[in-house]
Amino acid sequence: xxxxxxxxxxxxxxxxxxxxxxxxxxxxxxxxxxxxxxxxxxxxxxxxxxxxxxxxxxxxxxxxxxxxxxxxxxxxxxxxxxxxxxxxxxxxxxxxxxxxxxxxxxxxxxxxxxxxxxxxxxxxxxxxxxxxxxxxxxxxxxxx
Amino acid sequence: xxxxxxxxxxxxxxxxxxxxxxxxxxxxxxxxxxxxxxxxxxxxxxxxxxxxxxxxxxxxxxxxxxxxxxxxxxxxxxxxxxxxxxxxxxxxxxxxxxxxxxxxxxxxxxxxxxxxxxxxxxxxxxxxxxxxxxxxxxx
Numbered sequence: 001x002x003x004x005x006x007x008x009x010x011x012x013x014x015x016x017x018x019x020x021x022x023x024x025x026x027x028x029x030x031x032x033x034x035x036x037x038x039x040x041x042x043x044x045x046x047x048x049x050x051x052x053x054x055x056x057x058x059x060x061x062x063x064x065x066x067x068x069x070x071x072x073x074x075x076x077x078x079x080x081x082x083x084x085x086x087x088x089x090x091x092x093x094x095x096x097x098x099x100x101x102x103x104x105x106x107x108x109x110x111x112x113x114x115x116x117x118x119x120x121x122x123x124x125x126x127x128x129x130x131x132x133x134x135x136x137x138x139x140x141x142x143x144x
Numbered sequence: 145x146x147x148x149x150x151x152x153x154x155x156x157x158x159x160x161x162x163x164x165x166x167x168x169x170x171x172x173x174x175x176x177x178x179x180x181x182x183x184x185x186x187x188x189x190x191x192x193x194x195x196x197x198x199x200x201x202x203x204x205x206x207x208x209x210x211x212x213x214x215x216x217x218x219x220x221x222x223x224x225x226x227x228x229x230x231x232x233x234x235x236x237x238x239x240x241x242x243x244x245x246x247x248x249x250x251x252x253x254x255x256x257x258x259x260x261x262x263x264x265x266x267x268x269x270x271x272x273x274x275x276x277x278x279x280x281x282x283x
Contacts, residue, residue, distance in 0.1 A: 050150045091264075109177040124225065
C-alpha cells in the first residue's frame, strides 16, 4: 500500500459510507424517483434539485475554504483535473451518459448502492444494468 | 408518479456534500463515482486502494441503512432487461468519455466552479430530460 497508506483508505471508506447513505436518504438510489425528476413535462417531482442543492450548499463553501490550503490533510497533494478545454469528448460523453440515465433512471452511484437490496431480493434488472455499466467503462479503457 | 420529498432530498444531498468535502479535505481526491469505479478497471492503475474502499463504503452505507431502518430501500426499475443493458453501456462509456457523472461533475466539479463541469452537467441533464420526453412519446 503506497502513498497515504492505511489512514487514507479508511477516510475514503468513511466518505463512501456517507455518500451511500446520502444517496438512499435523498431518494436518488431509486430510478423511479430520478425519472420523476427528469420527466419535467409530466407530474414533475423536483426532489432531485433539492438533493443537488443540499450537496452544493455544503460543498461550495467548503471547497472555497479548502482551496486556501496547500495540501489535503492526509495526502501530499490535491489530485485535480487540469483539463480546461470544453471539447467534443466532454460534451459527447456527457450527452451519451444523459441518454442512458434518462432511459434507466440509474447513474453510477445509485447503480452500486442498488446492488444491496439485490443481494437480499435478487433483482436481475439491477445486476444487468450494473454489469453493462462496468462493460461500458471497460470498453472506454480499451478503445477510447 | 413519485411524491415530492424536499426534506429528505435536502438532508441526503447534504450527506453527499459532506462526503465530497471530507474526501477533498482529507484525501485531496474528487468523489466522482464513475472516476472511482472506472479507475479500478484501469490496467496497472495506481490509487487502487482508496478507490476500492470508497466503493466498498457505498455498499456498507447501503447495508447500514437497511440494518438501521430494518427494511430495504426502494429500487423501482421500470425499464426492460435489454433496455437496461443499453442504458448501462451508455452510462458507463459516456461518463468515462465525458470525464465524470452526476457526482464528479454535478457536485465536486460545480463546487470547484469548473466551467467544464457546468457544461457537462447541462449536457447530461439536457439529454436526460429529452430522453424521458421522447420515451414518453414512444411508449
